[in-house]
Amino acid sequence: MKIPEFENTIENLIDKAHENRVSKPRPHLGASMLGGPCERWMWLSFRWAVQPTFPGRVLRLFRRGHQEEANIIADLRSIGVMVQNTEKQISVDFGSHVSGSIDAIIEGGVPEAMNKRHICEFKTHSSKSFKDVEAKGVEKSKPEHFAQMQIYMHGTGIDRALYVAVCKDNDRLYTERVRYDKEMAEKLVARGKRIALSERMPPPISTDPTWFQCKFCDAHSFCHETHLTKHVNCRTCAHSTPKEDSTWRCERYDADNVLYQYQYAGCEAHTLHPDLVPWKMKDSDIEWTAIYEIDGHDVKNGRPSDEVYTSREIIANAGACTNETVKKIKEMWPGAEIVK
Numbered sequence: 001m002k003i004p005e006f007e008n009t010i011e012n013l014i015d016k017a018h019e020n021r022v023s024k025p026r027p028h029l030g031a032s033m034l035g036g037p038c039e040r041w042m043w044l045s046f047r048w049a050v051q052p053t054f055p056g057r058v059l060r061l062f063r064r065g066h067q068e069e070a071n072i073i074a075d076l077r078s079i080g081v082m083v084q085n086t087e088k089q090i091s092v093d094f095g096s097h098v099s100g101s102i103d104a105i106i107e108g109g110v111p112e113a114m115n116k117r118h119i120c121e122f123k124t125h126s127s128k129s130f131k132d133v134e135a136k137g138v139e140k141s142k143p144e145h146f147a148q149m150q151i152y153m154h155g156t157g158i159d160r161a162l163y164v165a166v167c168k169d170n171d172r173l174y175t176e177r178v179r180y181d182k183e184m185a186e187k188l189v190a191r192g193k194r195i196a197l198s199e200r201m202p203p204p205i206s207t208d209p210t211w212f213q214c215k216f217c218d219a220h221s222f223c224h225e226t227h228l229t230k231h232v233n234c235r236t237c238a239h240s241t242p243k244e245d246s247t248w249r250c251e252r253y254d255a256d257n258v259l260y261q262y263q264y265a266g267c268e269a270h271t272l273h274p275d276l277v278p279w280k281m282k283d284s285d286i287e288w289t290a291i292y293e294i295d296g297h298d299v300k301n302g303r304p305s306d307e308v309y310t311s312r313e314i315i316a317n318a319g320a321c322t323n324e325t326v327k328k329i330k331e332m333w334p335g336a337e338i339v340k
Helices: 010-019 039-046 056-078 127-136 143-156 182-197 220-226 260-265 311-316 324-332
Strands: 090-095 098-102 104-108 118-125 160-167 173-179 240-242 248-250 280-282 290-294 297-301
Touching (some): 010 056, 039 182, 056 104, 056 118, 098 118, 098 182, 118 127, 118 143, 127 160, 127 173, 143 160, 143 173, 297 311
Parallel strands (some): 118 160
Antiparallel strands (some): 090 098, 104 118, 160 173, 240 248, 280 290, 290 297
16 A cells, blocks of 8 residues: 655645735736637736636746746846846836736847847746747737737837747747737727626627636636635725726715725625626616616625625525525524525
C-alpha cells in the first residue's frame, strides 16, 4: 500500500496562501477587455456579477507575468532604449468608466525608429501561444492585445506601440511595432462606454454551451447553467446606475458618487438586478422591493423583513425562500436568515 502524500506540502501551503489573499475586482472597464469577442462577459465583469477565482498555481503564474515587466524594461534599457520611469502606473482615462494602465512608455531609442515615442505592451506566453503570435503577428494571433495597444495610443497621443512577447518555456523574445489606427481606437473606446453605461445585459456571443469561446469563459456557468449571480454588491443591485462621469448612483438612497469600498460591500437593501436572475420579475406594489416568481411562488426581494428576503438569502437557497415553514420561522424569530 502506498503511503498517502502529506496534504500540507510546501507547494500546497504556498498555493493556499495565494488563494487566501482576496483581490477585489477593479473599478473600471479595462482597455485589456475591449478587443474581446463577447460583450456580455465585459458587462458581467464590469458589474462584478461574475468574479473568477483561480488556484494558487495560476495566481503564481500571474505574478510571474507581472514580474517579467521589470526584466523586459531592464533589457530594453541595456540596449539604449529610453524607457520612462515606471515606478508609478501610467493610466489613461476615457471617462464613462473606461480606462487602463500602460506597462511603459518609450521616449526614444527603438532601433527601427530611434526618435519615435512608443507605448509598450509586455506579455508572457506559453510555447504554443508564443509560436502562434510569432507566426501570425499580434493583430491576428492576439486581437485583444492589439486592441489594447490601439486604445493606449489613442489615450496618449502616441502613434506607435512596441509589443514584447516572452516565451515562458525558453525565454525567447518576439517584438513587433504597431501603428496607431484612429478609427479602430475610437470604435473600441465607444464600445467600452456603451457597455459600461448599459443598464441591461448584452446578449451572449453564443447560446451553445459547447461553443469554443464559451467553453473556457469564466461566465460559462452563469450563461449556460444557473443564470444567477453569486455576488451581492452595489453593481449587481437593481437600484444602482453607472454615470458618464465614471461614478455610480444609488437610486434607492438618492446618493451620488457611491465610493468604491461601499460598492463592494453593498447594503441590506440590495435588490437583485433582473438580468442577473433566472426568474420572471412581477409588478410590485412595495417601493424598492422586487417580486420574483420562483417555482410558482412570489418571492419578495429587498430590505429584509418577515416577508421580504435579502439577495444573499435568495442566492444561498432560492427554494427555501418559497417554503412556508421557513416563512413562519422568520416571523417567529425576526432577524433569522437563510444561509444555505
